[in-house]
Amino acid sequence: MIRFEKVTKEYDEETVAVKDITFEIPSRELTVLIGPSGCGKTTTLKMINRIIRPTAGRILIDGSDVTEMDIRQLRRGIGYVIQNVGLFPHMSVKDNIATVPKLLKWERSKIDVRVDELLQLVGLEPKSYANKLPKELSGGEAQRVGVARALAADPPIILMDEPFGAVDPLTRVRLQDEFARIQEELHKTIVFVTHDIDEAIRLADKIAVMKGGRILQFDTPEEILARPVEKFVHDFMGSDRALKRLSRIPVLEYIEKSETIDINGGWEQLGVAKEEFVWALDDSKKLIGWVDVSHSSRELPLREALTEMLEEEILSPDSTVKEALSRMLESGTMALPVVERSGRFLGQISLSKIQELTKSDREEE
């Protein structure tokens, strides 16, 4: 846990970068500091590893004041990824990654193993990348090496200052996804600075929205999107904040039980169905499509009332409600089935349910 206690940084009387902030960054989670340029987010980040010294207040890591620690020990225990990567141009990828382990005087063989492990983790083939120089890497590859370098000595805390800011949008999304996967595996305490709200929503466990050196709101992305505390936060989240919120919610939360029918059986399984359709399963309980249950179709054999589902109309349990909504709009349906990778049918998610839940959130506001 990183605790800020009444921390202020002023350069002179006119320029105050950070004004009296007090908050706690939870351990093993990813906290995003976000805001427009000049809001103090980078200053806040850099005070943690003492690149910048606060003018007043204290910063505590697990209870100990950072200004009382040995600065080099402190920094070697904190991974650091900066905006323009800052790889050392005269060192190979391998030597760049090995920087902190070498400072900590690890054994050569241990370093070699670790470098291979990290390159694999960030998705770069160790054999072909270890001996490259930074100038031979693409922007995305350089960022991956930057992340690997920060993770090298397995520090509990990682500070990231707009780490994916300098790469093209497509690469950025790929890096974000991969980074989210890495974090899911490693559970580091990460402080992440960005001005990109989509990036924040995609990655954050908690978001601190900053403006003019103050933290306006510090909460989970879902809360900030649902209940922004003031107009600035509201506007900063964008006009599509309802959609952004849905992108944070897994379909599993909105899933409904729904009736199914065994395609090998007959109509009598149904009784009086209220819905206009039911999901059809085969003998192995795998979803194969849906069956129209109106009276006219009940005169046909069950098999002939079946409409098979396209691959893209089936949701997996890890998709988000936003994805579900988007696919419903694409396919013009009111509901979509959620199916596990194994093919087991879990239930459905419907447009009316999404509306019902987003509406009830608005009423709470």
Place this chain on the structure above:
Amino acid sequence: MALWESFLRWLFPEEREVLHPRGTLLELVGEHLWMVIVSSGLATVVGISIGVLVTRPLGRQYLPLVSNLSSLGQTFPPVAVLALAVPLLGFGFKPTVAALLLYGLLPILRNTITGIENIPSEVREAAYGMGMSSWQVLFKIELPLALKVIMSGIRISVVINIGTATVGATIGAGGLGSPITAGLVSENPAFILEGAIPAALLAFSADSLLGNIEKSFSSE
């Protein structure tokens, strides 16, 4: 050696003497090179040290002063520097080396400062941010990255000094300047060429040798 003499005699058949009696070509080149090696060696040590000092947080306030002083040093004519050095250091080798040191200092100092200042700030920030000490940043990051630029400063310095060292002969430092000075005094063009041709060749070969060393750093 005989070849060298017959070459000069062929050029200037009317001169009675074509070789200066101070020493053989090899001796003159040896004296000359020794002055250059000592002075450029000292200039390298002093130039890099001052360059490093004024790019540290504590020395940074002296950066403009040092840059100005070293540019100013370059504008003194070498002969004037020699004249000033003689009362302090006497005649011969020492004052010449002192003058050459002053001359060769500027390119090395300037290139050291440029090389270090041109390192992208994020590289330095990353190095400190990962917990390197100031010494580690200097020796593992800054100097290796500035090495190529510093090397080119050394090359310029050596080439300048090979030429300028000929002036040392006027205060008895010897070297390839001796036949040149003697030739000027006695109006003997053979003497002048006896000193000038080897000096020019030395400068060319030093330039290409050090240039190649420099290139070997950049290809890394």
